[in-house]
Every structure is written in C-alpha cells, then in structure tokens.
Amino acid sequence: MKFLKVPHAFVLIYGIVILAVLMSYIIPAGEYDRYETEHGTTVVDETSFAFTEQSPVHWTEIFKVVPAGMVDAAGIIFLIFIIGGAFGMINGTGAIEAGINKIVSILKDKEIILIPLTMLIFSFGGATFGMAESTLIFIPMGIILARSLGMDAMTGMAMVALGAAAGFAGGFMNIFTVGVAQEIAGLPLFSGMFYRIIIQIIFVCIAAFFVYRYGRRVQRDKKNSYVYAIEKTAENKNYDFKELTARHMLVLAIILTGLIFIVYGVVQGWSTGTDLAAIFLAMGIFSGLAGGNRPNHIAEDFITGAKEVTFGALIVGLARCILLVLEDGTIIDTVIFAVSSILEGFPATIAAVGMFFTQFVINFFIPSGSGQAATTIPLMAPIGDIVGIPRQSVVLAFQMGDGLSNYLFPTSAILMAGLSIAKIPYEKWLRFVWPVMLTWIIASSLFMVISLLIGYGPF
Numbered sequence: 001m002k003f004l005k006v007p008h009a010f011v012l013i014y015g016i017v018i019l020a021v022l023m024s025y026i027i028p029a030g031e032y033d034r035y036e037t038e039h040g041t042t043v044v045d046e047t048s049f050a051f052t053e054q055s056p057v058h059w060t061e062i063f064k065v066v067p068a069g070m071v072d073a074a075g076i077i078f079l080i081f082i083i084g085g086a087f088g089m090i091n092g093t094g095a096i097e098a099g100i101n102k103i104v105s106i107l108k109d110k111e112i113i114l115i116p117l118t119m120l121i122f123s124f125g126g127a128t129f130g131m132a133e134s135t136l137i138f139i140p141m142g143i144i145l146a147r148s149l150g151m152d153a154m155t156g157m158a159m160v161a162l163g164a165a166a167g168f169a170g171g172f173m174n175i176f177t178v179g180v181a182q183e184i185a186g187l188p189l190f191s192g193m194f195y196r197i198i199i200q201i202i203f204v205c206i207a208a209f210f211v212y213r214y215g216r217r218v219q220r221d222k223k224n225s226y227v228y229a230i231e232k233t234a235e236n237k238n239y240d241f242k243e244l245t246a247r248h249m250l251v252l253a254i255i256l257t258g259l260i261f262i263v264y265g266v267v268q269g270w271s272t273g274t275d276l277a278a279i280f281l282a283m284g285i286f287s288g289l290a291g292g293n294r295p296n297h298i299a300e301d302f303i304t305g306a307k308e309v310t311f312g313a314l315i316v317g318l319a320r321c322i323l324l325v326l327e328d329g330t331i332i333d334t335v336i337f338a339v340s341s342i343l344e345g346f347p348a349t350i351a352a353v354g355m356f357f358t359q360f361v362i363n364f365f366i367p368s369g370s371g372q373a374a375t376t377i378p379l380m381a382p383i384g385d386i387v388g389i390p391r392q393s394v395v396l397a398f399q400m401g402d403g404l405s406n407y408l409f410p411t412s413a414i415l416m417a418g419l420s421i422a423k424i425p426y427e428k429w430l431r432f433v434w435p436v437m438l439t440w441i442i443a444s445s446l447f448m449v450i451s452l453l454i455g456y457g458p459f
Helices: 009-021 060-074 074-092 095-106 109-126 133-148 153-172 175-185 193-220 229-235 246-268 274-290 295-308 310-328 334-344 346-364 369-387 389-405 413-422 426-453
Strands: 035-036 042-044
Touching: 009 060, 009 310, 009 369, 042 369, 060 074, 060 295, 060 310, 060 389, 074 175, 074 274, 074 295, 074 310, 074 369, 095 109, 095 133, 095 246, 095 310, 109 133, 109 153, 109 193, 133 153, 133 413, 133 426, 153 193, 153 389, 153 426, 175 274, 175 369, 175 389, 246 274, 274 295, 295 310, 310 334, 310 369, 334 369, 346 369, 346 389, 346 426, 369 389, 389 426, 413 426
Parallel strands: none
Antiparallel strands: 035 042
C-alpha cells in the first residue's frame, strides 16, 4: 500500500532536520565540557553536564542550514566524489573485470576453492572501493558460473552479493562508510584496520560455508534449489569472459601499489583525507593511461564514477544539517545526556551490542552508508564516551550494522536491483539469506564484546 512506503532517504533526513528545529523550542538546552585526548580526539567529560539558557533555532534555518551543511561537510563530500571518480577511471579499463574473470575461468571446475575465493575477491572490492553498484555487472557472470557448476542463480547471486557485503561490513579501507564515520568521530583515517580485516575474513568464511553447502545440495538434486521453477526455464547464456591482457595486469599492479601505499600511510600515521584523495586520483589517472584510454575517455570515466556516488555524497551534507541544528539549539548534549543516562544502567558490553542492533535497524530507513554515518555518529560517539564504549567500537557498530543489512532489507536499492538482474523473487532470497544473516549478527555481537575487552582504540 502506498501510504506504508518508506520515505526517500532525503525526505526522511530533511524531516529530521525540521523536527530538530521544532525540538529546539521544547528540549531544555544543555552542554558538556569537552577535552582533547593524547591522540587529538575531542571527547565529552561525562561529569560536566549542565543545563543552559534556551536558544531555539529560528524557523528560517530549515532552509539556510542546507547549504551550511553542505559547506561544513565539503571535505568529506569532495573526498567521496574524487574516490568515486577514481574508481570510475579504474573500472573504465576493464582490468578488474578481466582479472576476476581470469581467476574464475581457471578455477571453474574447483568449486570448493572457487566459491570462497570469488567471495573473498569481491569482499576486498567492498572493503576498499566500497563496491556496491559495481557488483551488479558481475551478477550475470556469477549466475553463468554457478549454473556451469550444476548449481543455480541463487548461488551465483550470493557469491557476488554476499562477498561484497562481507567486505563492506568489514570495511578496513572503505572511505564511504568507515572513512566518513571515523572523520566524524575524530579518529585517524582507517585506524584500527587490522581488527577489521580479521572481521572481514571471518564474515567471508561464514558466508562461503552457507553458499557452498547450498550449492552442493543443488548439485545433488536440482529440486533442492529455492528457485527451481526459474531454473527449469532458464537459458544458460554464454558470458563473455574478457581476456586478461598485459595492459590489464599493469593496471592491477598500479591498484595494488596504491593500496599498499595507503596502508603504509595509515600504519605510519601520516595518511589524511587529502593524502587518500591524492593517491586514489593518481591510481585512477595512471590506471586509465596504462589501460590504453585516451585523456578524454579517462575524464568521461571520472565523471561516470563521480555520478555513481552523488547520492551518498549529497546525503552526507544533508545529514550534517541535523548536527548543525542540534548544536545551534544547544540541545545535542541534552539528547546525549538523556540517552547515556539510560545506557549507563547496562554493562558496557550490552550497550555496545545494543548500539550495533540500533545501526542495523536504522539502515532499513537510511540505506546509504555515508548518510547513516553522518546521521548517527555525531550522537553515538559522545554517548560511547560516557558509557565507556571506545569510539573505534562505535564506528565498528555502525559499519557492521550498515554493511550486513544492505543485503537483507528491501529498502536497499542495490539488493533489489541485483535480484531483478538475477530474476530472483525477494521472498526466495530472504529464505536463503536469513541463516547467513543470523550467523553474521551473532558474530557481530561477539566482535563488539571483544572490541571492548581488547580496548579497541584509535590505532
């Protein structure tokens, strides 16, 4: 029914902006003192809250705050555009597709190796380039491959989609989720990546186990397929496996060199958003040239890549408006005080797991990772300070909650587009994916607890 339809993310967030303006007249104003840690992060002094004079936000700010929010978040917005454009230049060479196809063609008769390895490759795409929309071009390849192994479209879809989801949730170098969240939380860019790499690999292993087990059942008897009716009438069309050329190999070498350089910068502590943008831009330009594309073609690829991340980039600026209104009305600390007062009654481990589930549910309404980070982290980070949850764990709760649910909720455009390409009904996908998702959720809860036990910090 139309009136039950979830509003567009822009509508939802702008509605929160309007609500925040109204609440500045109702919620008592209050403030915490803040101080800077040895790592340069500004945190809340949990003992310092005091009510202050009311300062409601004028209604005209509903309109004025939008350009102000875009300007305030300009650094993140343009970082997203540059990295999106860089990936467009890389993708325009066809090297990533050719590289994956080469590995797949070599191992196409060894499914026990092929399935987890394919999912691992896509997971690194999700963890580095934030591969989301780009996975759609690989779904037909995954389906053809799965059917050639005697499996079905569900197996092929899952190999691509759940692999990328595992990487997106681990996100050790995903600027669109972890990068945005860490910048807002005041953490060094991509800090704490080694724990996230471990999480990513475990997520891939969990998903690969379920996908392989399901695929083997279909191999033994086609009637075990959740999409058996579709498989009976499906035509296994040939997929054009692109040849891996010397140019493609040079492009892949450039990408690997760039990623190593980024990791080195993070470990050494000198990698900033500007450094990251510069490295990705250089990777894109050199990849385009090495791939044999002319400068005009490279420029067009940059624009195409930037277009694909426009939604996420703009929603970051719009979400920043919420923070500006709450700050101007001096009510953000009052909200933090109220929520933290409730959470202080629970052990930090329970509060941390609750934070993960909160982010998981919020993704139903805000399916953009960048937008969800910009909306929730300004509140979650100081709440974590007060109840004893490290900011790195706050970011971890966000990235896992956002990344995993992207392939569960029907509000995810990527999921629904992928299912449309694979011709898989949503209810059939839900039947397949719920055991994977449940196991991922349990693992995520454990990862949150472990992060507290090890004192998961900025580095």
